Amino acid sequence: MTDDREKILAAIRRSLRGTDKFDAARNPASPLTSMPQGDFESQFGKFKAELESLGGLAEALNSDADASEFIAEHTGPASSIFIYNEIANLHRSLVESLSESRHVRFGLEFPVGYDKRDAAAFDAAVTGCAACVAETGTVVIRTDMRLPAALAPKLFVVVDSGQLLASLDEFFTDSFGNTDASNLFLITGPSRTADIEKQLVKGVHGPKEIVVLFINQ
Amino acid sequence: MTELKSRNFKRLYKKEIADQKLRENLRKATIQASGKRNDSFSEVDFVFLRDEAKKIKQESISHLNDLLSQFEDNAHENGCTVFYAESPEKANAYILDVARKHEIKKIVKSKSMVTEEIQLVPFLEKYGIETVETDLGEYIIQLAGETPSHITAPAIHKSRTEIARLLHEKIGIEQNDDPAFLTGEARRVLREKFLSAEMGISGANFLIAENGAVVVVENEGNARLSTSAVKVHVIVTGIEKVIPKFSDLRIFMRLLGRSATGQKLTSYVSLIRGPRKEKEKDGPEEVHIVLVDNGRSRLLGTDHQEVLHCIRCGACLNVCPVYRSIGGHAYGSVYPGPIGSLVTPLFFGPENAPDLPFASSLCGSCTEVCPVGIGIHHQLLSMRQEIKPGSKHGLESFVFRNFRKTMLRPGRYKLLTRLARVFSSTSIVRKILKGWTGYRDLPQLPSRSFREIYKSEGGKG
Numbered sequence: 001m002t003d004d005r006e007k008i009l010a011a012i013r014r015s016l017r018g019t020d021k022f023d024a025a026r027n028p029a030s031p032l033t034s035m036p037q038g039d040f041e042s043q044f045g046k047f048k049a050e051l052e053s054l055g056g057l058a059e060a061l062n063s064d065a066d067a068s069e070f071i072a073e074h075t076g077p078a079s080s081i082f083i084y085n086e087i088a089n090l091h092r093s094l095v096e097s098l099s100e101s102r103h104v105r106f107g108l109e110f111p112v113g114y115d116k117r118d119a120a121a122f123d124a125a126v127t128g129c130a131a132c133v134a135e136t137g138t139v140v141i142r143t144d145m146r147l148p149a150a151l152a153p154k155l156f157v158v159v160d161s162g163q164l165l166a167s168l169d170e171f172f173t174d175s176f177g178n179t180d181a182s183n184l185f186l187i188t189g190p191s192r193t194a195d196i197e198k199q200l201v202k203g204v205h206g207p208k209e210i211v212v213l214f215i216n217q
Numbered sequence: 218m219t220e221l222k223s224r225n226f227k228r229l230y231k232k233e234i235a236d237q238k239l240r241e242n243l244r245k246a247t248i249q250a251s252g253k254r255n256d257s258f259s260e261v262d263f264v265f266l267r268d269e270a271k272k273i274k275q276e277s278i279s280h281l282n283d284l285l286s287q288f289e290d291n292a293h294e295n296g297c298t299v300f301y302a303e304s305p306e307k308a309n310a311y312i313l314d315v316a317r318k319h320e321i322k323k324i325v326k327s328k329s330m331v332t333e334e335i336q337l338v339p340f341l342e343k344y345g346i347e348t349v350e351t352d353l354g355e356y357i358i359q360l361a362g363e364t365p366s367h368i369t370a371p372a373i374h375k376s377r378t379e380i381a382r383l384l385h386e387k388i389g390i391e392q393n394d395d396p397a398f399l400t401g402e403a404r405r406v407l408r409e410k411f412l413s414a415e416m417g418i419s420g421a422n423f424l425i426a427e428n429g430a431v432v433v434v435e436n437e438g439n440a441r442l443s444t445s446a447v448k449v450h451v452i453v454t455g456i457e458k459v460i461p462k463f464s465d466l467r468i469f470m471r472l473l474g475r476s477a478t479g480q481k482l483t484s485y486v487s488l489i490r491g492p493r494k495e496k497e498k499d500g501p502e503e504v505h506i507v508l509v510d511n512g513r514s515r516l517l518g519t520d521h522q523e524v525l526h527c528i529r530c531g532a533c534l535n536v537c538p539v540y541r542s543i544g545g546h547a548y549g550s551v552y553p554g555p556i557g558s559l560v561t562p563l564f565f566g567p568e569n570a571p572d573l574p575f576a577s578s579l580c581g582s583c584t585e586v587c588p589v590g591i592g593i594h595h596q597l598l599s600m601r602q603e604i605k606p607g608s609k610h611g612l613e614s615f616v617f618r619n620f621r622k623t624m625l626r627p628g629r630y631k632l633l634t635r636l637a638r639v640f641s642s643t644s645i646v647r648k649i650l651k652g653w654t655g656y657r658d659l660p661q662l663p664s665r666s667f668r669e670i671y672k673s674e675g676g677k678g
């Protein structure tokens with residue numbers, strides 16, 4: 001089917017003929033009236049406060065072993081947990097100790113074009129992230145499998161403390177804009193709705209619980 | 218396109234305004250929403266953000282041709298197919314074509330105003346393709362066989378009891394009006410739809426010219442699934458959604474969530490750069506972007522061009538005293554409220570919505586909250602002049618003409634105020650003014666005027 005490209009572009013050109021072109025000089029200042037100091041403690045404090053005000057959870061831990069213990073404590077003994085490749089690669093000891101007490105499966109086990117029902121079978125998913133934003137309590141994820149993190153009722157995000165950004169100004173820059181992945185998701189708190197009488201309910205289609213674990217490397 | 222209901226505004230609003238319960242639901246919901254909006258701006262400078270957003274939108278629209286071409290080139294490079302559609306018919310036909318090519322039987326859809334505008338869902342269903350709305354509010358509305366009554370809160374007019382009854386009747390769940398229970402049941406039913414559908418349809422909030430990314434903003438996670446858990450993803454949006462830079466999102470993202478629902482950032486922002494890459498194990502194999510014109514290019518270069526800056530946050534609806542009283546359905550358009558009163562006649566022709574620009578008290582609350590600085594009430598005023606030059610709006614122009622004459626002639630003023638004092642409390646006057654007195658008391662006029670009292674106390678008249 002041929003489209004109306006030429007027609008529409010010509011109509012736009014015609015309508016705009018003779019009108020002034022407007023070029024906006026961007027004001028680089030930050031619109032924020034208060035921001036945490038540059039050190040990790042205050043930025044983590046802001047991140048935690050924001051995420052927890054939305055019903056999420058954020059912890060700063062010292063090691064992979066602590067993270068594994070934390071995840072085990074927050075999932076039932078019969079839980080099945082999906083582990084993303086990057087966690088399996090970068091946090092080997094976390095995965096090893098978690099697999100002793102929980103049933104875990106790895107991204108590596110899934111072929112390209114796997115059956116999506118297989119991704120819907122998990123109680124929790126553990127993923128890494130591309131960045132976190134203190135201003136809003138946001139995690140940014142970029143993965144080779146979109147579904148496990150979107151379908152599991154609980155999402156654990158393991159972050160290296162260096163990945164924490166102070167504000168959205170630092171995220172919306174070329175280094176993230178030019179990613180070569182097909183997708184980048186900003187997740188701010190549990191999935192939610194207020195479609196019934198404006199009453200807030202958490203956990204609609206996405207995770208009901210979101211836990212962000214910073215590991216001090 | 219079939220005749221629009223917005224032609225019948227006068228009949229529709231009378232029906233809605235008489236519904237006390239609807240007005241109560243709306244009043245509560247809109248007051249709560251605008252209160253949250255106001256609170257959420259405490260940490261950022263609203264005026265700074267609004268002025269930046271307005272500048273960026275002005276730039277985007279004045280360079281629309283170049284930006285669309287740039288977006289298109291980059292989207293192609295990312296592996297997407299871009300299709301321009303001048304009319305709803307053309308857009309719908311293309312989407313049907315895509316669905317047929319892949320032998321699609323089931324589609325999951327997330328919220329998109331443009332798909333409402335082009336009536337995509339009824340069109341696809343006519344051809345036997347099940348198309349399920351997956352946003353909870355939209356799902357409720359679809360089950361009820363209704364249309365959304367708000368841009369961001371489609372089921373705002375329904376109470377929890379009505380929703381519980383509806384879900385009980387339509388999908389057989391236990392009748393329980395707890396919102397958490399109802400949401401959980403809807404999640405269960407819709408999860409199965411996501412797992413069995415092969416095509417997903419979404420809208421787009423922004424198109425980024427410099428990298429071809431499509432930005433989809435939502436709270437529930439249904440758009441994320443509609444764009445991820447499918448083989449084919451179709452994005453349907455208007456040509457005016459393109460903005461120049463990825464970094465411009467630092468402005469728009471801070472405005473959109475706050476203006477819509479009082480959130481610092483909406484729960485999910487999906488940045489979509491095309492179909493799955495070689496190393497990715499899931500995600501759509503094809504991404505189609507349908508850019509709809511449907512009257513938008515006609516607005517360029519006119520005084521109404523700035524209407525195209527709208528980011529569909531819905532804040533102007535929540536503060537509008539008219540919307541709060543009559544609700545979205547009274548407008549008879551997919552775009553209700555102050556912005557709908559502009560967009561409907563502009564997109565669909567003034568003959569289809571001759572009364573909508575008059576559905577405003579011109580109080581200016583809409584303009585005050587608009588995150589992209591659209592002079593909504595000024596626009597409404599000038600639309601009135603265009604639709605009904607000289608504002609020959611029956612009774613209104615008669616009253617104002619005579620008011621002017623009366624104020625210019627003291628004799629006539631004295632006579633009329635005397636008559637008003639005598640007749641204002643009679644039942645015949647109350648009957649004539651019943652549209653007003655049905656909801657409020659008529660002010661009592663004193664038996665003597667100030668002049669008469671002044672004279673009788675010895676002053677000079």
Ligand code: SF4
Pocket residue numbers: 476526527528529530531532533534556583586587588589590591593
């Ligand atoms: S006109 Fe302004 S306030 Fe109304 S929906 Fe559009 S952007 Fe929001």
